[in-house]
Structures are given as C-alpha cells and as structure tokens.
Amino acid sequence: MTTKKYLQMLQKEIHSTAFATVDENGLPHVRIIDIMLVDDDSLYFITAKGKEFYRQIERQKFVAITGMTGGRGDSLTKKAISIRGKIKNVGQDLLDKIFELNPYMKDIYPTNTRYALEVFQVYEGQGEYFDLSSKPIYRDTFTLGGKKEVHSQYVIDKNCIGCDKCAKVCPQQCIDKLSPYSIRQENCLHCGLCLETCPSNAIKLLTI
Amino acid sequence: MTTKKYLQMLQKEIHSTAFATVDENGLPHVRIIDIMLVDDDSLYFITAKGKEFYRQIERQKFVAITGMTGGRGDSLTKKAISIRGKIKNVGQDLLDKIFELNPYMKDIYPTNTRYALEVFQVYEGQGEYFDLSSKPIYRDTFTLGGKKEVHSQYVIDKNCIGCDKCAKVCPQQCIDKLSPYSIRQENCLHCGLCLETCPSNAIKLLTI
Structure with a gap:
C-alpha cells in the first residue's frame, strides 16, 4: 500500500493512537492522541499548551506513534500502524478545519476554548504496518516526506x-x-x- | 477504583496496549504489546529476545504504557489507562501459564518456539485513569508496588x-x-x- 493509504487508515479506521515522547530525564511517556487530519505524506494532531506533552514535543521535535484497528480484544485480530518522525508546530491556522472534521472536539473544548490548542505536523519519518491477523503475519514499511527508509x-x-x-x-x-x-x-x-x-x-x- | 481493579481492566477490557521506550539515541519508540497477566499491584508482558524492544528494555528498565477501551472510533467515547514504571526480567517460569491464559499466542509462537520469549514484570510505578466519555472528563491516579504517587x-x-x-x-x-x-x-x-x-x-x- 502507499503512504497515503496507510495515513488514511490511521485517520479513519484507527483515529485514536498512542504518542510516545521522552522527558527531561530521558524516560519515556505515552498517551492517547487522535489523528486529526492527513494529507499525501504527513499527518496532523493537536494538543493544549498547558500539557506536559506540549513541553516534551517542543523540546524534542520528534514523536513515535502506534495505533491499531479494532478487533476481538487481543492483538492477533488487529492491524497496527506505527510511525516515527520529525514534527513541527504549525500554529492555529488549521484548528477550525480540524474542529469541522472532528466535531466531537467541540464537546471537550467548547466555543473559544479551542484556542488553548495548537496544531502539529509530522512532516518527515518512516512507518511500519504490522498485521498479526494474517497467517503468516505480514509487515510492510513506508515513508513520510521523502525520508529514506531505514529498518532492521x-x-x-x-x-x-x-x-x-x-x-x-x-x-x-x-x-x-x-x-x-x-x-x-x-x-x-x-x-x-x-x-x-x-x-x-x-x-x-x-x-x- | 483500586490499583487491582485498574489492572484487571487493563488486562481484560483493554488487553492490547502501547509500550513506549527510549533508544540509544534518546529517541522514543512505541509498539503494541498485550497485557498477559496481572496481580494485585503488578503486571506482566512478554517479548522475544531478538527484538529491538527487548534490547531497549534490558538497557533502560523502565516503560510507559497506555491503552484504551474500545469505542466508536474517536477518543471521546473511550477510557484510557496509562502506567509508567520500573520493570524486571522474570525469565520463562510464567510462560506456560501465560500461554494457557492467552491461547491465541500459540498461533504466533507454536510448539516450543515460545521459548524465544521472556516474561517481564512492571513491579513499581504509577498509573493514571482518564475518561473522556464522562462529562466533565474524569481522571484518577493509582500506584503499583507501593510507589508514592507523583503527578502534576x-x-x-x-x-x-x-x-x-x-x-x-x-x-x-x-x-x-x-x-x-x-x-x-x-x-x-x-x-x-x-x-x-x-x-x-x-x-x-x-x-x-
């Protein structure tokens, strides 16, 4: 599959994913973050300026993401997409579009409180697709923003x-x-x- | 809720979670890992000795975990549990018990190939519960292994x-x-x- 197809699967089928970062002590953190918007080879997410997550991504402009499709419960019934890559803060210009595309956000940040949020773009990185539901298991890789693929x-x-x-x-x-x-x-x-x-x-x- | 109840929710309702680690370059990694077994205040997971994940957790004996219950798709309908804590390799003694509790593992690692795997325990740490489906949102904290709670x-x-x-x-x-x-x-x-x-x-x- 193409990068675009994997990104669309991430936004539409998976949507809620886990974002990992590193804190000032070099230890990992991870929390659920939704994929708000994708284009041909990048993705967008939002977070509030008051969060620990915001400070961590402003310091190390890099995230690792993983998410999986729904399934019976165990990972054997699921397909996972993981991405690691560089991010940048793209401000608030896309916020209204993102709230239109994801209307449930209005329940969490009603009216003007959405301006507590900023938009970030993962603009360069590499991805992996992992399907434990196929026999044998199936994996594939893809890239974002033209980054050369590196994998073990x-x-x-x-x-x-x-x-x-x-x-x-x-x-x-x-x-x-x-x-x-x-x-x-x-x-x-x-x-x-x-x-x-x-x-x-x-x-x-x-x-x- | 008690730590035990949150751990049981993590194993039974959520089961497949995201585990974050840090690599030798100080960058985050994350992948789907199932919660195989829990007791009153610790949890167990497995991984194969050949994996990058194995090398990362053997170096920095610490992980960050997050997982969420199923839902309509976006995070607004879901409950998330996150845990950060210290881990130790407890060998292979629990492997047979874990394969009995999680029979789907036999499809991935049939017969004796299960011995590519080792069991790890998160024995001390702190957890957070986050319910975006309640109005207003609801959060709670808990500890594993008697660690004092620290949070912002x-x-x-x-x-x-x-x-x-x-x-x-x-x-x-x-x-x-x-x-x-x-x-x-x-x-x-x-x-x-x-x-x-x-x-x-x-x-x-x-x-x-």
Missing part, C-alpha cells in the same frame, strides 16, 4: 550451510530453502530464534 | 482575587468559586488556559 531485518548470508535448523525453528515458517536460505522479510516476527539457532553464524540483524 | 496539577493559591476569569475560560467548567477559587482535579484537562488567563499570577502547575 534478519538476513542470512553466504555462510549458510543449508542445515535447515533455522527453518525448523521459525515460528512463522517464513524461511525459504534457497542457497543460501532466505527469510521472507514481510512475514518475519523479528523473534531472533533463527539467529540463536544457526550453527554457522550465517544470520545477522542488519540495519538497512 | 494546576493549583490556585492565595493570590486569587476572585475575578472569575479562570472559571469563565475553563473548557470543562471545573473551577469552583471558593476563596481562593479551586480546581476540581479529577475533572481537569490540564489545558493550561486558566494559568494563561489569570491576571494575578495565582495559578501554578505543581508536581505533587
């Missing part, structure tokens, strides 16, 4: 002796018996069992 | 001149006209409009 993956190199131990131990059965053996990246859980099991040191975790 | 709140002190400006501007109408005026903490959005509006510098954001 387990890879089998030419030291592979074809012993089949990695394929046997893989919980998702996503290792193909080629020469060398090969991991289907879109189905990999990143559990690391293959690397742990390989007797010939042929499996590496690479950041690509 | 807006407070009005004796510099209050009773001018009523803060009460007029409050989006949740949660400021009582006492002497000095007083903020009902359980209904406060932490938007900061009152502090911004006060002409007599009587409103402070305190960490208590």
Whole structure:
C-alpha cells in the first residue's frame, strides 16, 4: 500500500493512537492522541499548551506513534500502524478545519476554548504496518516526506550451510530453502530464534 | 477504583496496549504489546529476545504504557489507562501459564518456539485513569508496588482575587468559586488556559 493509504487508515479506521515522547530525564511517556487530519505524506494532531506533552514535543521535535484497528480484544485480530518522525508546530491556522472534521472536539473544548490548542505536523519519518491477523503475519514499511527508509531485518548470508535448523525453528515458517536460505522479510516476527539457532553464524540483524 | 481493579481492566477490557521506550539515541519508540497477566499491584508482558524492544528494555528498565477501551472510533467515547514504571526480567517460569491464559499466542509462537520469549514484570510505578466519555472528563491516579504517587496539577493559591476569569475560560467548567477559587482535579484537562488567563499570577502547575 502507499503512504497515503496507510495515513488514511490511521485517520479513519484507527483515529485514536498512542504518542510516545521522552522527558527531561530521558524516560519515556505515552498517551492517547487522535489523528486529526492527513494529507499525501504527513499527518496532523493537536494538543493544549498547558500539557506536559506540549513541553516534551517542543523540546524534542520528534514523536513515535502506534495505533491499531479494532478487533476481538487481543492483538492477533488487529492491524497496527506505527510511525516515527520529525514534527513541527504549525500554529492555529488549521484548528477550525480540524474542529469541522472532528466535531466531537467541540464537546471537550467548547466555543473559544479551542484556542488553548495548537496544531502539529509530522512532516518527515518512516512507518511500519504490522498485521498479526494474517497467517503468516505480514509487515510492510513506508515513508513520510521523502525520508529514506531505514529498518532492521534478519538476513542470512553466504555462510549458510543449508542445515535447515533455522527453518525448523521459525515460528512463522517464513524461511525459504534457497542457497543460501532466505527469510521472507514481510512475514518475519523479528523473534531472533533463527539467529540463536544457526550453527554457522550465517544470520545477522542488519540495519538497512 | 483500586490499583487491582485498574489492572484487571487493563488486562481484560483493554488487553492490547502501547509500550513506549527510549533508544540509544534518546529517541522514543512505541509498539503494541498485550497485557498477559496481572496481580494485585503488578503486571506482566512478554517479548522475544531478538527484538529491538527487548534490547531497549534490558538497557533502560523502565516503560510507559497506555491503552484504551474500545469505542466508536474517536477518543471521546473511550477510557484510557496509562502506567509508567520500573520493570524486571522474570525469565520463562510464567510462560506456560501465560500461554494457557492467552491461547491465541500459540498461533504466533507454536510448539516450543515460545521459548524465544521472556516474561517481564512492571513491579513499581504509577498509573493514571482518564475518561473522556464522562462529562466533565474524569481522571484518577493509582500506584503499583507501593510507589508514592507523583503527578502534576494546576493549583490556585492565595493570590486569587476572585475575578472569575479562570472559571469563565475553563473548557470543562471545573473551577469552583471558593476563596481562593479551586480546581476540581479529577475533572481537569490540564489545558493550561486558566494559568494563561489569570491576571494575578495565582495559578501554578505543581508536581505533587
């Protein structure tokens, strides 16, 4: 799927997501934030100037976001989208449009109290899609604002002796018996069992 | 509600939550993690040794968690629970019990592949409950492992001149006209409009 489709899924199907930040002590924080507006390759959210969250994002202009579609309860029935990226404060110009698109906001911030809020844009970053409801599991990556994709993956190199131990131990059965053996990246859980099991040191975790 | 009740709500009603961590560059990460088991004042989750998440929590033994109940889509219909606290790796002794309680895990990690996983306990921390579906909004705090509660709140002190400006501007109408005026903490959005509006510098954001 394209970045635009993933962003639309995030706004329309998921909408309420978790935003993670780092405080002045280097410790993580996370809270529920709604995705108010998206365009082809960026997304917008709002927060009030009086919040801890506001101070944290003004200091480190970066957030990590994750959200999932509804489901039966456990994560096995759900699809998750995660994004990490740079943000900027774009002021209050989009506030009225956002309140029109998300009328429930008028119940929380009635009349002019909406001007306690400011709008932020995630303008550059990378995203990951993770579907635990498919068998085997399915993952995909995408980018925002033309940022080059960077991600980690387990890879089998030419030291592979074809012993089949990695394929046997893989919980998702996503290792193909080629020469060398090969991991289907879109189905990999990143559990690391293959690397742990390989007797010939042929499996590496690479950041690509 | 008691800590135990909030933890049970987290495991049974919410189950799939977002866990935030900090990487070696000081940047936030977040992903969906299920709450596998709770007791009176701690909770348990699992992850695979091959994951980036595993390395981050082994380095900084601290996580921030948030999750919300299902709802119509936007956060206005939902109740959220957030917890921040210290964690420890408790090995694999609880794995079989966790797989019995959460049988869907057998589809992701069939047979013996479950031993790619280790169990972690959040044993000390503090939590917050946030209900945007009630009018006015409602918040509450609780602790895990006997940790003293620490939280921020807006407070009005004796510099209050009773001018009523803060009460007029409050989006949740949660400021009582006492002497000095007083903020009902359980209904406060932490938007900061009152502090911004006060002409007599009587409103402070305190960490208590």
